[in-house]
Amino acid sequence: MTWELHNVSIIGAGMMGRSIATKVAQQGLNVCLKEISMERAEECRQTLETTLDHQIARFNITETEKKVILSRIHWVTQFDCAEECDLAIETVQEKFDLKRDIVQELDRRMPAEYPIVINTSTLSITEIAAASQNPGRVLGMHFLYPVTSTRVVEVVRGQLTKDVVYDRAVEFARLLDKVPIKVFEMPGFVTTRVVLPLVNEAMHVVMEGVASAAEVDLALKLGYDFRTGPLEWADRVGLDRVLNWIQHMFQETGEARFRPCPLLKRLVRAGLLGTKTGRGFFTYDVNRRRLDRLPDDRPGLA
Amino acid sequence: MKILVLNSGSSSVKFQIVETDLERMQAHQDETLAIGQVEKIGLSDSRLLLQVPGRSAYQDYREVLEHRAAIEWVLRVLVDPENGIISSTDEIGAVGHRVVHGGEAFASSVLMTPDVVSQIEECTVLAPLHNPANLRGYYAAHAILSEVPHVAVFDTAYHQTMPAHAFLYGIPFQFYTKHHLRRYGFHGTSHRFVSYRASQILGWERAEKRYITCHLGNGCSIAAIDRGRSIDTSMGFTPLEGLLMGTRSGDLDPAIIPWLMAMEEMTLHQVNTMLNKHSGLYGVSGVSSDMREVLKARDAGHQRADVAFRIFSYRIRKYIGAYTAAMGGVDAVVFTGGIGEHSPEVRAWALDGLGFMGLELDVDRNARVRGEEAEITTAESAVKALVVPTNEEWVIARDVIRVLNDIMPSFTPPETMT
Numbered sequence: 001m002t003w004e005l006h007n008v009s010i011i012g013a014g015m016m017g018r019s020i021a022t023k024v025a026q027q028g029l030n031v032c033l034k035e036i037s038m039e040r041a042e043e044c045r046q047t048l049e050t051t052l053d054h055q056i057a058r059f060n061i062t063e064t065e066k067k068v069i070l071s072r073i074h075w076v077t078q079f080d081c082a083e084e085c086d087l088a089i090e091t092v093q094e095k096f097d098l099k100r101d102i103v104q105e106l107d108r109r110m111p112a113e114y115p116i117v118i119n120t121s122t123l124s125i126t127e128i129a130a131a132s133q134n135p136g137r138v139l140g141m142h143f144l145y146p147v148t149s150t151r152v153v154e155v156v157r158g159q160l161t162k163d164v165v166y167d168r169a170v171e172f173a174r175l176l177d178k179v180p181i182k183v184f185e186m187p188g189f190v191t192t193r194v195v196l197p198l199v200n201e202a203m204h205v206v207m208e209g210v211a212s213a214a215e216v217d218l219a220l221k222l223g224y225d226f227r228t229g230p231l232e233w234a235d236r237v238g239l240d241r242v243l244n245w246i247q248h249m250f251q252e253t254g255e256a257r258f259r260p261c262p263l264l265k266r267l268v269r270a271g272l273l274g275t276k277t278g279r280g281f282f283t284y285d286v287n288r289r290r291l292d293r294l295p296d297d298r299p300g301l302a
Numbered sequence: 303m304k305i306l307v308l309n310s311g312s313s314s315v316k317f318q319i320v321e322t323d324l325e326r327m328q329a330h331q332d333e334t335l336a337i338g339q340v341e342k343i344g345l346s347d348s349r350l351l352l353q354v355p356g357r358s359a360y361q362d363y364r365e366v367l368e369h370r371a372a373i374e375w376v377l378r379v380l381v382d383p384e385n386g387i388i389s390s391t392d393e394i395g396a397v398g399h400r401v402v403h404g405g406e407a408f409a410s411s412v413l414m415t416p417d418v419v420s421q422i423e424e425c426t427v428l429a430p431l432h433n434p435a436n437l438r439g440y441y442a443a444h445a446i447l448s449e450v451p452h453v454a455v456f457d458t459a460y461h462q463t464m465p466a467h468a469f470l471y472g473i474p475f476q477f478y479t480k481h482h483l484r485r486y487g488f489h490g491t492s493h494r495f496v497s498y499r500a501s502q503i504l505g506w507e508r509a510e511k512r513y514i515t516c517h518l519g520n521g522c523s524i525a526a527i528d529r530g531r532s533i534d535t536s537m538g539f540t541p542l543e544g545l546l547m548g549t550r551s552g553d554l555d556p557a558i559i560p561w562l563m564a565m566e567e568m569t570l571h572q573v574n575t576m577l578n579k580h581s582g583l584y585g586v587s588g589v590s591s592d593m594r595e596v597l598k599a600r601d602a603g604h605q606r607a608d609v610a611f612r613i614f615s616y617r618i619r620k621y622i623g624a625y626t627a628a629m630g631g632v633d634a635v636v637f638t639g640g641i642g643e644h645s646p647e648v649r650a651w652a653l654d655g656l657g658f659m660g661l662e663l664d665v666d667r668n669a670r671v672r673g674e675e676a677e678i679t680t681a682e683s684a685v686k687a688l689v690v691p692t693n694e695e696w697v698i699a700r701d702v703i704r705v706l707n708d709i710m711p712s713f714t715p716p717e718t719m720t
Contacts, residue, residue, distance in 0.1 A: 006346075006367075028313065028344050059568070059576035062549075149569070 003168060005175060009085040011102050013044035016119060017091035019147035023176045025072035032074050032081035041075040082109040087172055089117035096123055100131045107132040115165045117141050121192050122248045125158035125185050136162035139169050142189055145237050153178040154189045187252040196246050196258060202230040203261035213281040214294050231281040235274030243268050303395035305699040310439025315340045315372045319387065320699035332696050336387050340372040352379055360385045370442035396706060397443050397452045398698035401436045403429035404456030405482060410712040411701035414440060414452040422454065453705045455698045460490030462713045463531040487535035489517045491697040493525040496638045496690040503675060504634060504686060511633040514625045516618055519639030522547045524618060526625035534628055536621055542577060546614045548591035551581035586610035593641045615651030626659055632685055638692040643673045653687055660684030
């Protein structure tokens with residue numbers, strides 16, 4: 001039987017799940033979006049509507065496109081949806097047991113070489129895959145923040161991933177209008193591994209009093225043509241998540257360059273987690289707009 | 303001859319069966335036997351709609367994953383004893399395909415030989431959304447109806463007669479040679495049809511008169527037709543230039559784009575969507591992209607609906623003035639397209655105050671004309687204005703006949719730039 005991508009199951013309707021569902025629906029495919037209860041699904045559906053309204057206000061989509069997107073997303077609470085799908089992707093919390101159980105559930109319901117995608121930046125694809133009947137159909141995808149506008153996705157090959165399955169996942173990435181970066185399983189892949197030392201170093205510079213956070217960011221932004229400075233980037237990702245990643249990298253590799261900057265730990269302990277709490281290295285309004293930009297940090301025509 | 307006319311989009315195929323030949327064309331007695339479309343190609347609930355004059359509409363749903371399946375479905379329904387209109391697909395004598403962009407390669411409608419098809423492929427860079435879909439329709443139709451001729455009719459071909467001073471932009475010349483970046487114009491089949499039809503209605507020899515044709519539909523464009531040749535038109539490199547449209551901005555200062563991108567931190571995608579889908583009547587009025595809704599709101603005293611209506615109509619008037627000057631006068635102004643045919647308000651505003659150039663609107667008559675061929679100027683008016691419903695499918699069908707009889711005129715450019 002030939003495999004074609006028409007129906008996608010997404011397990012977990014958090015921010016990541018909703019973003020992927022939106023993109024898949026925009027490309028004309030049907031999505032089953034699974035949550036643990038109808039109440040939770042309804043909450044997520046409302047949040048998605050708000051997000052889409054925001055997208056309209058920012059000229060990313062139109063009212064009609066919003067309607068089309070919503071009409072192609074089917075909200076479910078059972079794994080049965082996987083029986084009809086051509087590819088399944090989980091977007092639940094970074095917990096090994098949880099992801100392993102989901103992969104097992106999906107594995108039982110889908111034809112053998114239909115891809116099951118794990119969405120992770122820290123867990124071992126190979127280890128999760130090994131717990132299923134068909135480990136060769138399991139692989140990883142690592143989307144970057146913000147999912148809707150970042151063009152890149154790391155497609156992660158586990159030790160046992162089959163070529164045919166991997167190629168299908170690459171096709172899925174293309175369908176999402178993302179550029180697939182092909183990587184082998186290794187802590188941090190490419191993006192996380194390279195960016196964390198940079199962010200960590202920027203935090204050290206601030207902690208040592210060499211320059212203010214705003215100036216560190218502005219220097220890198222203007223100096224290296226970054227769209228966002230590393231500290232604002234960390235604020236937007238969430239400092240707690242950044243700390244988790246870097247701690248994980250430190251544990252996995254033992255490399256000193258991944259030792260979390262004490263300032264990061266202090267901010268997280270103080271509950272200053274970035275945009276989601278309104279304050280991290282910088283301050284933000286409820287719409288996540290940064291309030292304390294330097295006069296030179298303004299868009300303008302050069 | 304029965305001709306299948308296809309207009310293929312990325313997820314839809316619109317079709318008509320048109321009965322025509324040289325005699326019918328001359329007598330303006332072409333006949334539309336069926337109109338229909340398949341929507342939502344690629345999904346499990348694709349819909350086919352078929353309308354046959356004098357019958358109630360027929361529709362059906364099924365999973366159609368690509369264009370070939372869609373066209374096969376269309377043909378099955380067309381030969382269906384109960385709902386169809388032909389007894390066998392052998393009755394279809396030829397297929398006419400609407401192709402949006404013919405670039406500078408095509409100045410007339412042509413038989414789709416393998417060479418022609420690959421040249422159309424090359425024009426894809428100029429119309430990345432439309433040409434691939436048009437070609438997908440062609441490949442599908444050609445696979446099924448391989449025995450009959452297929453003809454391509456381009457939106458751009460008719461405007462190829464524009465002189466260089468009308469089609470070149472005032473930017474470094476290298477972009478023209480490097481990317482073929484120039485004004486092309488669209489709606490060519492419509493401008494051509496209504497100017498021709500207007501000359502028939504007025505009993506004029508077409509090659510002697512000057513027309514300004516206003517195609518006001520979903521997209522809007524206006525053209526200066528000087529003695530049968532398009533010498534200027536308001537749409538340019540893309541269908542975004544020129545008049546205000548339902549959701550498109552039309553003309554604007556290009557400096558606005560980088561300025562907004564900087565000030566609002568907008569991406570290319572956002573600016574593009576903003577100009578194409580969030581602007582025009584909709585963006586200004588905040589009410590709707592549909593002129594009927596805008597007019598309703600205007601009648602109810604909605605200020606922004608009123609100004610949206612005025613921008614829309616004023617720009618038409620401005621272009622009429624410009625094209626009159628460009629041709630050294632005008633003999634007839636023609637309105638077509640959904641808005642042009644059905645909105646007396648827009649026509650009245652667009653033609654207001656043109657008495658100085660000899661155009662006198664018959665206010666009462668204009669107010670009554672909706673969707674029918676009619677003059678809307680007074681008997682004394684030196685310059686005529688009229689409404690002519692467009693029929694692009696007829697042009698496509700007629701061009702098929704012309705190409706097959708080797709009488710297709712070529713809209714050759716008056717000069718080439720190197």
